[in-house]
Amino acid sequence: MELVSGPMSSSDLSTLFRREHAAMIRLARLLTGSTVVAEEVVQEAFLRIHQRSERPQNPGGYLRTTVANLSKGHLRRLRLERRLLTRDRISFNDPELDETWASVCRLPFRQRAVLALRFYEDLSEADIARVLGCRVGTVKSSLHRGLSKLRDELT
Amino acid sequence: MTDIDSIEQRLRRTFRVVAEQPIAPVGIEDEPWRTSVPPLPSRRRLRQVVGALAIIVVVALVGLVVAYGPRSSSNSPSSTPVTQSAQALHAVFVPTSPQPRAVLVQAATTMAARLHALGESDAAVTTNHGAIEVSGRTLNQAVLRLVRETGAFYVRPVLCGAPSYRPPTQGGTPPSGPLPMCQSQYALTAANLAVNTGTQQSANNTIMPDPSFAPYPDTSSAHDGPSATVLLPGDPAAGAQQYTRFVLGPAGLNGSDIATAYAQYDDATSSWIVDVTVKPDAVAQWNAIAEQSFHAYLGFDLDGQVLSAPLIQPLQTAFTSFGGQIQISANFTGTEAKGLAAVLGTGPMPVRLSLQSLTHTP
Numbered sequence: 001m002e003l004v005s006g007p008m009s010s011s012d013l014s015t016l017f018r019r020e021h022a023a024m025i026r027l028a029r030l031l032t033g034s035t036v037v038a039e040e041v042v043q044e045a046f047l048r049i050h051q052r053s054e055r056p057q058n059p060g061g062y063l064r065t066t067v068a069n070l071s072k073g074h075l076r077r078l079r080l081e082r083r084l085l086t087r088d089r090i091s092f093n094d095p096e097l098d099e100t101w102a103s104v105c106r107l108p109f110r111q112r113a114v115l116a117l118r119f120y121e122d123l124s125e126a127d128i129a130r131v132l133g134c135r136v137g138t139v140k141s142s143l144h145r146g147l148s149k150l151r152d153e154l155t
Numbered sequence: 156m157t158d159i160d161s162i163e164q165r166l167r168r169t170f171r172v173v174a175e176q177p178i179a180p181v182g183i184e185d186e187p188w189r190t191s192v193p194p195l196p197s198r199r200r201l202r203q204v205v206g207a208l209a210i211i212v213v214v215a216l217v218g219l220v221v222a223y224g225p226r227s228s229s230n231s232p233s234s235t236p237v238t239q240s241a242q243a244l245h246a247v248f249v250p251t252s253p254q255p256r257a258v259l260v261q262a263a264t265t266m267a268a269r270l271h272a273l274g275e276s277d278a279a280v281t282t283n284h285g286a287i288e289v290s291g292r293t294l295n296q297a298v299l300r301l302v303r304e305t306g307a308f309y310v311r312p313v314l315c316g317a318p319s320y321r322p323p324t325q326g327g328t329p330p331s332g333p334l335p336m337c338q339s340q341y342a343l344t345a346a347n348l349a350v351n352t353g354t355q356q357s358a359n360n361t362i363m364p365d366p367s368f369a370p371y372p373d374t375s376s377a378h379d380g381p382s383a384t385v386l387l388p389g390d391p392a393a394g395a396q397q398y399t400r401f402v403l404g405p406a407g408l409n410g411s412d413i414a415t416a417y418a419q420y421d422d423a424t425s426s427w428i429v430d431v432t433v434k435p436d437a438v439a440q441w442n443a444i445a446e447q448s449f450h451a452y453l454g455f456d457l458d459g460q461v462l463s464a465p466l467i468q469p470l471q472t473a474f475t476s477f478g479g480q481i482q483i484s485a486n487f488t489g490t491e492a493k494g495l496a497a498v499l500g501t502g503p504m505p506v507r508l509s510l511q512s513l514t515h516t517p
Contacts, residue, residue, distance in 0.1 A: 017186050018391050019373075023319040023399055026174035035176070047187045060322065100169040119163060120170035122366060127324070151162050 008055045016059050017046055024067050030116040031071035033105045041070045065131050068117075072109050103153045111146035114139055168361060175397075245290040245516045246299050248508040253285065261505045263287045269302045272497035286511065301494045303510065305458050306503040308410035309381055310444060310481070313452035313464050315341045316364035316398030317386055320372050330370050334384055337402055341365035345450040350469045364398050373400065379459045381406040390460035390485070401461050403454045407444025412437035414479070416500035418492035424484070427492035431481040431499060438479045449474040455483055462495070 008016070021042065028038035045066040049059060056062035104112055110132065117128045125143070129136045248266075250259065259282050266287060267280040275298055278291030289302065315337035323329050340347075341362060348362070374385040382405045389396040414434045421428045433441045445453065445467055454464040463485040468474060487495065 014186060019320065019388065021391060022389070026399075029176070030170055030174055043187045050187065058322075058325075060320075096165060097169050097172055100165045101173055104166070104169065115166060116170055119166045120174055122318075122369075147162060150166070154162060154165070 008049065008052075008059065012055075012059075013046070013050055016049070016063070020060060020063055021046075024063060027064065027116065027121065028067050028071050030120055031068060031109070031113055032074060037071075037074055041067055041074055044070055061130070065133065068113055068131050069133070072113070100150070100154060103150050107146055107149065110134070110138075111142045111149070114142040115146045115150075118143060167363075171361070171363065243290050243292045243516050244294040244299075245288065245514045246294070247283075247511045247513075248287045248289070248303055249285065249511045251507045251509055254506050256282070258505050259285065259287065262508065265501050265504055266302045268501040269497045270298070272500055273298055273301065273493065287508070290516065297490070297494070299510065299513070301497060303504070303508040304498050305376070305507055306410060306498040306501070307376075307379065307456075307458055308413070308499055308503065309379075309406035309456040310408040310441070311385070311403035311406050311454050311456055312444065312448045313343050313454045314384070314402045314404050315343050315368075316362070317368035317371075317400040317402050318364045318366055319369070319399045321369040322372075323370055329372075334371060334374075334386055334402065335367060337365050338367060343452055345448075348451055348466075350450040350466065352470055352472050364400070365402070368400070368402060374459065376459050379456070381409055385456070385459075387454075387456055387459055387461050389464075390457070390462050396461065396464060396485075397452070401454055401464060403456060403461070406456070407447070408433070408437060408441050410499065410503045412440070413499055413502065416496040418487075418489070418496040420489070421484070426484060427487040427489050428482055428484040429487070429492050429496045429499065431483060433479040433481065435479065441479070441481065442476045445477055446474045457495070457498070 024042045024045065025035075025038050028041045029035055032038050032041065045063055048066055049056065049063060104115065107115070113132060114128055117123045117131060118125075123131065125136050125139045128139045132139070250262070254262075263280050263282050266289065270276075270278045270280065270289070270291075275291055275293060278289060278294055281288050289299070337343075341364065343362060368386060371386055373388055374383070379385055379387070384405065385403050386400060387403060388400050389398065412434055414432045416429055416431045418427060418429050420426075448467045450467060450469065452464045452466055455462040462483060465484075483495070
């Protein structure tokens with residue numbers, strides 16, 4: 001990878017957008033539980049990377065962290081405004097999946113985010129800590145709490 | 156312990172199903188930085204921004220009119236009137252490396268055929284000192300993008316799915332050498348997919364992307380040759396697909412085997428499709444690769460992106476010939492389907508072209 005200072009060029013951004021857009025929507029959907037919110041969050045994340053005056057060292061990582069932060073902020077704002085968060089009605093044709101997703105959606109944000117980054121994105125605990133901006137110990141305990149809460153509810 | 160394991164399994168499955176629900180296709184116009192107004196601010200701020208912009212535009216326009224507006228004819232009798240409708244767009248394309256004239260003429264011919272297929276019948280294509288010039292009154296950026304598209308099309312068997320590219324963390328070394336084989340549990344073979352002809356679906360549609368491909372970047376266009384095994388992303392404009400990226404085998408059919416391609420609206424599925432007819436001498440070849448991928452996926456690779464990767468004849472218990480027909484369906488809009496048909500029906504460009512200049516001419 002070449003070292004470039006200054007903001008990302010438009011073609012760099014386009015490449016990043018094409019490559020990462022779908023993956024980021026998928027992640028944001030897991031974090032927010034809503035496609036509509038996920039789309040907004042991802043648009044905003046790309047806009048932030050565009051508005052930075054310096055190209056981030058690792059644009060993909062920067063994007064993932066921004067998406068995670070914005071997803072969290074979005075949920076908080078929605079709750080404050082007492083708006084109804086419309087969760088996707090996804091038909092799984094599989095009660096087990098329905099039940100699992102409903103339980104995941106009831107988890108606090110950090111626990112859900114840790115589970116999604118661990119079991120969907122397959123990130124290591126250290127990488128999850130970097131994305132969420134917390135300590136590895138927090139990741140471990142969130143992982144443990146999230147999993148045991150799900151185990152209690154689902155078995 | 157088994158509890159935890161089964162919870163993990165369920166989580167993985169749930170996350171995958173939720174995450175991989177269809178995503179609305181995005182095009183270049185969806186790139187958020189292309190709009191001057193940020194998409195997310197509150198409505199009040201949006202109104203303020205729009206209001207401020209409107210004021211700036213009005214002030215600028217007034218200024219322009221005062222500075223450069225029409226004078227009375229006695230002031231400047233020589234000024235030529237310019238009207239918008241009389242303007243033509245004039246684009247100059249150059250090959251990315253110098254080419255003999257014959258190649259350039261062939262490229263210009265392909266370009267003219269694409270313009271014709273796109274309904275731009277009044278556009279003119281000329282070659283001029285190593286460049287190709289296109290001008291027309293109804294041309295637009297989208298058309299100019301399509302006419303210079305390389306259009307390298309390959310039909311390839313899908314070997315396995317691959318996750319998004321994840322570069323090695325700092326200090327790690329990227330993998331080198333050719334792509335590895337798909338691990339057997341992730342291979343999209345007919346045996347692994349176990350298509351159920353009753354439900355028209357794979358009984359085992361939860362085959363995950365092979366994680367060992369994550370550190371490998373997409374195959375570059377220079378290496379996207381017919382005999383190569385390649386790692387390509389799904390075309391974002393074609394909508395959500397089974398996997399974010401695909402590992403595909405050597406091509407069994409390519410763009411020069413196509414006789415015609417037409418975009419059609421399919422009433423049965425309420426979607427746009429592209430109907431491709433294969434040249435007579437390639438019909439046997441097409442059916443041979445389709446039969447090899449019976450109850451598995453074939454991928455349509457255009458310029459290094461997978462347009463779609465359909466399951467071959469999931470309804471049927473035995474393979475039946477497609478004759479010379481291929482149907483490509485993805486989440487196309489009418490414009491996209493027509494553009495794709497124009498590119499496929501006119502064959503690939505013999506050379507890569509870049510846009511050198513774009514001017515409005517009276």
